[in-house]
Amino acid sequence: MSYQPIKHVLTAAEISQTVTVRGWVRTKRESKNAIFIALNDGSTIHTIQAVAQPGQFAEDLLKLVTTGSCVAATGTLVESQGAGQKVEIQLSDLHVYGTADPDKYPLQPKKHSLEFLREIAHLRPRTNTFSAVLRIRHALAYAVHKYFNDNGFYYLHTPIITASDAEGAGEMFRVTTLDMTNPPRNEEGAIDYKQDFFGRETNLTVSGQLEGELGALALGKIYTFGPTFRAENSNTTRHLAEFWMIEPEMAFYELEDNMNLAEDFVKNVIGYALEHCADDLAFLENRLKEEEKTKKKEEQSELSLLEKLRFVVDNNFERLTYTEAIDILLQSKPHKKGQFQYDVKWGIDLQSEHERYLVEKHFKKPVILTNYPREIKAFYMKLDEDGKTVRAMDVLFPGIGEIIGGSQREDDYEKLLMRVKEVGIEPESLWWYLETRQFGTAPHAGFGLGFERLVLFVTGMGNIRDVIPFPRTPKSADF
Incomplete structure (x- = not known):
């Protein structure tokens, strides 16, 4: 008999129907009158209980059914007599696909720390927490593609291997086929990358934006959604060496259009998760509530997970300039009482504590800041008429600070060339990017x-390593 996902059996299957489910054993307990096996197959956060009678199956078979083993269970779906589930399966057949030695299997039915689970990333998707996170991650990825498709964007695949540094930070992973134990050298004694596979130095990309702009200046509206890499030696809860970026680029959009799109986009994808991931979000909200109880009162969040998500979806985002934000921060009680860890003055790169104050305390709604000082923003952002600021925008969320960074791009060739030189980039290395400002440039x-x-924001997880299946961080690439 063909099997059914447990999610379907729990919600849509008819009572008295014969069903077959397959999955991994979460728990098995035995009493005088019955044997109870809880199964989960990843289709839902919930388990289904399969019930056998003592003596119904051979003892040797039942010994193989332990936490972590993989089985197929066939039987009649009946209303459950126990608390916690509406239906259960009265077993008629049981097949074991794979066993799990209970003395070695690390995911026994008890609470495990997130740090421990990172050490067994090959097994942690079997836990409630990580299966919920990964299902939500899938839903958000689907919502991203659906949103852009429904709004007339084209999905552009930009290079993963690149010879340009879009951010100008220099923290890139080198890609080479040269023998690093004995590399070829040029007349100056430096490594001769002309003999490398691509005939020049290449790296893993930190962004698809620059190539994305090329697509937008032909197709109108594009988006990229792919892996990006940054060789930043950081072990914080907010940094990964390999991560995924969503980067839309739109011809004929100016700063106001960009803000409108960003607000509508994040509201839409978060709204999709609220609508389609209710069970997983409810579980993660309860998990977060328990976690909050262990924190000091001043460190506890004022909003529950679902309240935080509704905070974004239900509010119009406040829009103001960087200069206006600095004035607000200078007049704030935390600044006047010296409670900010970082100083506030015009020209600083705002810290998370400043951004969160604006969102959570002052406006009590998401915020979009615009028109930042040119010195703290990237070379490709369009200069304002004052020459001091650029048409940048950052979207700020509760609990996390900046979640989106963007701008109107500089479309004037001479101004862009000036900025490229100012930040120390060789214009020749970006000749193709600069040429788009000479051949039919457009805002x-x-x-x-x-x-x-x-995903971190939507799930309420505290560490970015826990929202990607296999995190890449300094000294860590085991899986």
Whole structure:
């Protein structure tokens, strides 16, 4: 008999129907009158209980059914007599696909720390927490593609291997086929990358934005959604060496259009998760409530997970300039009482504590800041008429601070060339990017959203390593 996902059996299967489910054993307990096996197959956070009678199956078979083993269970679906589930399966047949030695299997039915689970990333998707996170991650990825498709965007695959540094930060992973134990050298004694596979130095990309702009200046509206890499030696809860970026680029969009798109986009994808991931979000909200109880009162969040998500979806985002935000921060009680860890003055790169104050305390709604000082923003952002600021925008969320960064792009060739030289980039290395400002230039804009940061916000997890299946961090690439 063909099997059915447990999610379907729990919600749609008819009572008295014969069903077959397959999955992994979460628990098995025995009493004088019955044997209870809880199964989960990943289709839902919930388990289904399969019930056998003592003596119904051979003892040797039942010994193989332990926590972590994989089985197929066939039987009649009946209303459950126990608390906690509406239906259960009265077993008629039981097949074991794979066993799990209970003395070695690390996921026994008890609470495990997230740190421990990172050490067994090959097994942690079997836990309630990580199966919920991964289902939500899938739903958000689907919602991203659906939103852009429904709004007339084209999905553009930009290079993973690149010779340009879009951010100008230099923290990139080198890609080479040269023998690093004995590399070829040029007359100056430096490594001769002309003999490398691509005939020049290449790296893993930190962003698809620059190539995305090329697509927008031909197709009108595009988006990228792919892996990006940054060789930043950081072990914080907010950094990964490999992560996924969503980067739309739109011809004929200016700053206001960009803000409108960003707000509508994040409301839409978060709304999709609220609608389609209710059970997983409810579980993660309860998990977060228990976690909050262990924190000091001043460290506890004022909003539950679902309240935080509704906070974004239900509010119009407040829009103000960077200069206006600095004035608000200078007049704030935390600044006047010296409670901010970082100083506030015009020209600083705002810290998370400043961003969160604006969102959570002052406006009590998501915030979009615009027109940042040119010195703290990337070379490709369009200069304002004052020459001091650029048409940048950052979207700020509760609990996390900046979640989206974007701008209207500089479409004036001479101004862009000046900025490229100012930040120390060789114009020849970006000749193709500069040429688009000479051949039919147009106003255009775009933004970037780190997908893991979005998943972090929606799931309420505290560490970005726990929202990607196999995190890549300094000294860690085991899986």
